[in-house]
Amino acid sequence: MGSCTTGLVLPVRHRPRSYGYDTILRLAEYADAQPGWNTLWTADSIMALPFLDSGVLLAALAARTRRARLGIGCLASLGFRHPVTVARQWADLDQLSHGRMLLAACPGNGTGTAVENELRTFGMDYAEKVARFEESVTFLRAVSTGATSFHGPFTQVENLDLGAGFVQRPLPTWIAANPSPRAGRATVDRLLGRVARLGTGWMTFNVTPELLRQRVERLHELGPGPFEVCVFLNTNVGLDQNQVLADARERWFQTAPRGVSVDDLDDIAAVGSPEAAADLIGRLAEAGATHLAIEPLSTDVPAQVGALTELLLPRLDLTTPTSASTSERPSRAS
Known part of the structure; x- marks a missing residue:
């Protein structure tokens, strides 16, 4: 499968429901110690x-x-x-x-x-x-x-x-720049043209691999590049598929990402088994993604960061992360 680098989106909202602010810094330190992040x-x-x-x-x-x-x-x-x-x-x-x-x-x-x-x-x-x-x-x-x-x-x-x-x-x-999947050519060209004119990379979300491929091709037609292509990806992986789906949907309803319906999650989020999530990430990489900004779509972000590190990262074409047996999993703040 295609390869790309991987980043962790930290939980940065004020008044977090289930963890303290210190958890943000502990999660950062934990991820910084894992070569896969x-x-x-x-x-x-x-x-x-x-x-x-x-x-x-x-x-x-x-x-x-x-x-x-x-x-x-x-x-x-x-x-x-x-x-x-x-x-x-x-x-x-x-x-x-x-x-x-x-x-x-x-x-x-x-x-x-x-x-x-x-x-x-x-x-x-x-x-x-x-x-x-x-x-x-x-x-x-x-x-x-x-x-x-x-x-x-x-x-x-x-x-x-x-x-x-x-x-x-x-x-x-x-x-x-995030043109709607239903955006017309003029809107897509206006937004991607801004990327080509101002930046050395493009960050986007709410894209399937096929849509990403089309948009990356158009970006390179609008500007010579080279461009980094970063996909913001909501992710929740685990071994119990029913639990993973329920947790992801509960978190989605708490945040309601703009322009995304809960039914869209099957196509534009990596929710499910580690193997299925790795497959989607591989198809995004093959479509042109060079970096994934992974946001844990979970009501328990520290636990999901641990699951992503242990279950997902080893399945990607990346540097093998530090084993959970040698690196303490992230924990909640009191």
Whole structure:
């Protein structure tokens, strides 16, 4: 089967139902010790979604881990943040992590009560936020390679000093874009065209292997690449299939991912036996995925991370993870 690297999406919501905040850092340390987990992913929102602050959490992860790349998928608030502040923060994060930072940026959603309230709070409409997001991505790529001046519609900078600056030159910058499976050609080209124009990688979700293959082919028609292709994949594996399905569905109803119905899980989530999950991941890799950001779709995230590490990762075409007999499984915080 095709191969790709694998990352763990950490549970970063405020007021978690069944674990304490310390569990996030313990899970990160556990995954960092497993060679099969290549990246640790956080999420981002200022007001629209109940996530821990992405910058604060990434700094904690930089201090508590040593090997895995540290990704944010996606930095939906980029259009709200001043790009000079973001550049200084990410340059310092890249130094603290010894060059392990990975930025996946997106303009965020444009509809919904919480989103509209956030836009009002920052005094802009969605079109302006998208324009600022695009300029910020361009700015970050420029200054991460050493540029000290920049002139755009929203940002004018001279004599920029980022201290030690970025370890990675340029900072790896992927663009998240999720055209609906039913989106027309114009919508797909607009969103994938943004990826080709601004990023070195594409992050997406809610794709079957066949749809991913079609979208990857179109991405390469729109831009020369090369592009990393990251699929965000809800996953729940175990030996008791009825228990796995019930747990995944219960967690889905707690979070209700945007644009995905519970009936879609059979096609776009890896829920079931470790063998079936590995088969789906292999087909996604063959369709063009180079990285999987795996989110445990479970009411017991620490237990599911242990199951993924012990049951799924050894079945993938990856570096064999540390055996459970030699590495303590993650546990809940009190």
